[in-house]
Amino acid sequence: MKTPHLHAVQFALAFSLCLTGSLLNAAEVNVYSARKENLIKPLLLEFEKYTDTQVNLITGKADALLQRIISEGKHSPADVLITTDAGRLYRAQQAKILQAVDSQILKDSIPKQYRDPDGYWYALSLRVRPIMYNIERVRPKELTTYEALSDSVWRKRICIRSSDNIYNQSLVASLLVHLGEKETLSWAKGLVDNFARAPQGGDRDQIRAAAAGQCDLAIANTYYLGKMLASKDPVQQAAAEKVKIFWPNQNGRGVHVNISGGAVTRFSKNRESAIALLEFLASDKAQHWYAQTNFEYPVKAGVQPSQMLENWGTFKADSLSLHHLGELNAKAVMIMDRAQWK
Ligand code: FE
Secondary structure (H helix, E strand, O other): OHHHHHHHHHHHHHHHHHHHHHHHOOOEEEEEEOOOHHHOHHHHHHHHHHHOOEEEEEEOOHHHHHHHHHHHHHHOOOOEEEEEOHHHHHHHHHOOOEEOOOOHHHHHHOOHHHEOOOOOOEEEEEEEOOEEEEOOOOOHHHOOOOHHHHOHHHOOOEEOOOOOOHHHHHHHHHHHHHHOHHHHHHHHHHHHHOEOOOOOOOHHHHHHHHHOOOOOEEEOOHHHHHHHHOOOOHHHHHHHOOEEEEOOOOOOOOEOEEEEEEEEEOOOOOHHHHHHHHHHHOOHHHHHHHHHHHOOEOOOOOOOOOHHHHHOOOOOEOOOOOHHHHHOHHHHHHHHHHOOOO
């Protein structure tokens, strides 16, 4: 008599366990990342482990991902957008594909200048764009500021990539804030006059060219040098060892910095998980991982940088609020164009 009843109880128990299980696993977050899979996946796996949230990752080129979220509109499965450059995050915000997030954890972890004033995006790592000089051709004493690179003593000695690259657009946007339009234009003209060759290739190519003596110095992001130094390819390593970093503008505003960052998308269906993920990426552990793996600088104060970053020494960073880089992007592009920066 009792047996069927017991079965029913067992069945009910099993059913409810199953339901609880599926509820626990219900948390999900969809990430669209312009960062390569190996630069984000290990952190996402950690997040999955800690929070029991399933993370689905889509990677792609930054501008293509923005376009994709725009065209998916309301039906976009994206919850989180991760991309590089403040200029691009601003672009996403202008395209109305992001939503504001008000998180005390994010506000406490990320300095004000590295997040959008209205909470539409938050920096997750810092990327520094100093001068890198060939140690046989330039003495650090000869270097001072970005501004000084337009001086005729540097005629045909400078390598830098093209003006369609957003890192350079953001650098010029920062000069627009600090120097104004007229001075930035004449600086850009002087710099272009000092190019050793027509811009070609990426940052790494500029470092290689400086190392090979095709130019005496380059402007490039530090993590590229880090990757070359850590490379298993002895050719890359040897090239990297021929250049050194010079931190410009140290007696003034500081070296130009940019960010990689994250945002919650406007039509996110998993808002809570999306915010939790951003908070996780701003945690000490995740911040240290960035420094260790991609040689970027932690955005959070007090996080231990990697040995490589420590070797490069400390520097003063420009404290400019980075949303200006986005606001002034169009003007920066126009200035570069007028200076005939190819
Ligand atoms: Fe890059």
